[in-house]
Amino acid sequence: MNALVVDDSRAMRKILRSILLDLGYQIIEAEHGLDAIEKLKENDPFEIALVDWNMPEMNGLEFVQHVRENSDHDNMKLVMVTTETEPDRMVKALMAGVDEFVMKPFTPEILIDKLRLIGVSVNAGNQCEEL
Amino acid sequence: MTLAVDDINFLQKLLADRTGHVLNDAQSYLLDSRLKSLVSAQGFETVEQLVAKTRASNSPLLQDQIAEAMTINETFFFRDMHPFEALQETIIPQLIESRRQTQTINIWAGACSSGQEPYSIAIVLREHFPELMDWNIKILATDISDEILARAKSGEYSQFEVNRGMPAKLLIRHFDRNGSTWTVKNEIRKLIEFRKVNLTKSWFFADMFDIVFLRNVLIYFSVENKQRILEQVHRSLASDGCLFLGGGESIIRLDVPFDRETNGQTSWYQPVPSRKMKK
Numbered sequence A: 001m002n003a004l005v006v007d008d009s010r011a012m013r014k015i016l017r018s019i020l021l022d023l024g025y026q027i028i029e030a031e032h033g034l035d036a037i038e039k040l041k042e043n044d045p046f047e048i049a050l051v052d053w054n055m056p057e058m059n060g061l062e063f064v065q066h067v068r069e070n071s072d073h074d075n076m077k078l079v080m081v082t083t084e085t086e087p088d089r090m091v092k093a094l095m096a097g098v099d100e101f102v103m104k105p106f107t108p109e110i111l112i113d114k115l116r117l118i119g120v121s122v123n124a125g126n127q128c129e130e131l
Numbered sequence B: 001m002t003l004a005v006d007d008i009n010f011l012q013k014l015l016a017d018r019t020g021h022v023l024n025d026a027q028s029y030l031l032d033s034r035l036k037s038l039v040s041a042q043g044f045e046t047v048e049q050l051v052a053k054t055r056a057s058n059s060p061l062l063q064d065q066i067a068e069a070m071t072i073n074e075t076f077f078f079r080d081m082h083p084f085e086a087l088q089e090t091i092i093p094q095l096i097e098s099r100r101q102t103q104t105i106n107i108w109a110g111a112c113s114s115g116q117e118p119y120s121i122a123i124v125l126r127e128h129f130p131e132l133m134d135w136n137i138k139i140l141a142t143d144i145s146d147e148i149l150a151r152a153k154s155g156e157y158s159q160f161e162v163n164r165g166m167p168a169k170l171l172i173r174h175f176d177r178n179g180s181t182w183t184v185k186n187e188i189r190k191l192i193e194f195r196k197v198n199l200t201k202s203w204f205f206a207d208m209f210d211i212v213f214l215r216n217v218l219i220y221f222s223v224e225n226k227q228r229i230l231e232q233v234h235r236s237l238a239s240d241g242c243l244f245l246g247g248g249e250s251i252i253r254l255d256v257p258f259d260r261e262t263n264g265q266t267s268w269y270q271p272v273p274s275r276k277m278k279k
């Protein structure tokens, strides 16, 4: 399973990479929207893209709009990972086709819960306690 | 730092008396870290000093505060997800059929902690069932802790808390944002009544419940307490009502007349029909 991580911060890409690695993903990184579009062309289909909002060259919202206008990636889930929490702007991103938001800062559990919410495969163990 | 056996025993007994929680010796290493903020809030340096003061003064307030600090309150919106899907896909649609006459649905979230669970239930109802708009819907949300109930009632959550489990679409629709605080909107809040109830004491509710959420709390109790609580829940549940326990909880070792229903990735309990019950 391929995951695309789009963020201009190398530190943030590293954090996302380590969480996704544990979930069994193959990770491709991109530094901004234009770079991400290239990576989409070069690789097999992605199950998911985690996208920052504010980036140089092409920002996250523009990238989302581009992807959603292009039917090649209809099955790819798009998650915005961002400090942006202005409800009006979040609405705009959702209308553009974002599946879910993760607000920075976040923990691995928060991200994994959100992925589960949108039906992305996360293979987490499930222990059972008897009463 | 490790506490003296005597202090550990004192704290275990205090917790059991106040909340019914059984803390085994292996868990007692948690005491130190859980009590840390209360220790400094009370102007002490160490847990030993706090325990000494509590013993000497016998103050019920201090005892309550200690019990509260030792209790786990972890919760989040749409925890485990599947129970909420079951509400949406199966249970609420069935109730809409079976309660057509009374147009009343009573739900109880026992041990609601800071409120994420009852608010999640209310959001499911408002989001997916516009036909319930004129129905009489009541969600009773209870917990043992005054402090946590006050937080639940306020309906205010940090960005971190809404980030955990609340889908962005629902966040935008059902919360107002003020800086980094998100507040549940009134039309959701007014479905819920918050009240203090200690599950290990006897309690009585005027209404029979159609749905009960009692999740991630029974694990802390002794077998006797679990048994007694579930017997009481059974008496408060409508004959076709549903009981949800936590994701990892089951009633395998207990003797209560519930049948387990499994649906997709979740299970819940329903009272055994009375004709099947042995007398």
Ligand SMILES: C[S@@+](CC[C@H](N)C(=O)[O-])C[C@H]1O[C@@H](n2cnc3c(N)ncnc32)[C@H](O)[C@@H]1O
Pocket (backbone or CB within 6 Å): B018, B019, B020, B071, B072, B073, B074, B075, B076, B079, B110, B111, B112, B113, B114, B117, B142, B143, B144, B145, B148, B197, B198, B199, B200, B214, B215, B216, B217, B246
């Ligand atoms: C881990 S939280 C579970 C919250 C929520 N039900 C969930 O599953 O996310 C446990 C809650 O049980 C409450 N609790 C503990 N002992 C209790 C008792 N004897 N009676 C009522 N509530 C109790 C605690 O105050 C705490 O808020």
